[in-house]
C-alpha cells in the first residue's frame with residue numbers, strides 16, 4: 582500500500598477528519614462513516630481508531646476483506662461491506678465477524694440463505710438490502726421487491742436490518758430533479774418492504790445529500806468525501822453548503838536543486854516550456870511515479886502549482902517520473918532542501934484538494950486515493 586523509498590511525505594490530520602465527521606453526524610443525525618479504499622487514501626487503521634475515539638460506532642467499507650481488516654484493527658462497532666459477499670466463504674466471514682454485507686441481487690440473496698441453512702446458525706444474519714434507484718450499478722430493481730421479501734420470508738435467519746440505495750447526482754445542482762426522483766423511488770420501495778419485513782433502517786444520503794437534502798437524511802447516512810474535507814459542491818452554485826470543512830491531507834516533497842534560466846532555455850523533456858525572460862526554477866522530488874500525475878505538466882507555467890514559502894510556484898514543463906520543475910522567480914529565498922507542498926500547506930495560498938483535482942482533470946476522491954498511496 583505504500584511506496585517506501587520516495588521522498589514524499591503525506592500527513593493526515595485525524596483531528597480534522599473527526600471534526601468533519603462530527604459536523605456531518607450532527608447534520609444528518611446518524612452517520613455511518615465511509616472508510617473504504619483505505620479511508621479514501623488516508624489510512625484505514627489510523628482513521629478508524631481516531632473516529633472510534635471520537636465516538637463513531639458505525640463504519641462502511643467496500644470489500645469483506647477490508648471489513649475483516651477493520652475488525653482486526655480493533656473496531657468493535659457496526660461494519661458494513663458495501664460491495665457485498667460473493668461466495669459462501671465471505672458469507673461465513675460476515676456471520677462470524679459481525680459484518681453486514683450489502684446484498685444487491687437475487688442469486689446472492691439465495692446463496693446467503695443456503696449458506697445460513699448449512700450452518701444451522703443460531704444467531705440471525707443481519708444484512709443490508711441495496712436497491713438500484715438510478716445509478717444502474719449494484720442493487721435490486723424495484724420490481725424485484727416481492728421476490729426479495731419472498732426469499733426473506735422463507736429464510737427466517739436472514740434479517741434485513743437496513744435498506745439502502747445510492748444517489749447519482751446529489752453533488753450536481755442542475756440534476757436536482759433526479760435526486761428527488763431517486764428519493765421518491767427509494768421511499769416507495771421502503772414503504773413496500775415495510776409491509777412485510779420487520780423494522781429496518783433506511784439509508785440513502787452520501788456527503789452531498791447530507792449537506793443539501795435534509796429530506797433525504799432518513800434513518801442513517803453514509804458520509805465519505807466531506808469527512809475528508811472535500812467540498813462536494815466545489816465550483817457549483819451550492820459551494821457555500823460545503824464551506825468550513827477542514828482539510829485532512831497534506832503532501833510535501835523536498836526541493837532538490839534551484840537553478841537560473843536564461844531567455845530561450847527550455848525545461849524538462851520535450852522542451853514544452855521555454856523561458857522568455859530570466860527566471861529561477863526549483864526541481865522538486867515528486868513525479869508521476871509518486872502518483873503526482875504527468876497530466877499536471879504545463880507548457881505555459883500558468884496552471885498547476887505547488888506551494889513554497891507560502892507562495893504559489895507554478896509547474897513548468899513536463900512532470901517527470903520522480904521530479905517536477907516549478908517557477909520560483911518570485912520566491913527568491915528558495916533553497917535546496919526546502920519543502921514544497923503538492924497538496925495543503927499553510928496560509929491563504931494553501932492548495933485545496935479540489936483545486937489540485939481540477940488541474941489534474943479529476944475529482945478530489947481520486948487525488949486522495951492516488952496521493953494517499955505514498956503514506957508509510
Ligand SMILES: *Cc1c(COP(=O)(O)O)cnc(C)c1O
Pocket residue numbers: 615617663747786787788789803804805806807
Ligand atoms: C463511497 C460511497 C459513499 C460515500 O460517498 P461520498 O460522496 O464520498 O460521500 C456512500 N455510499 C456508497 C454506496 C459509496 O460507495
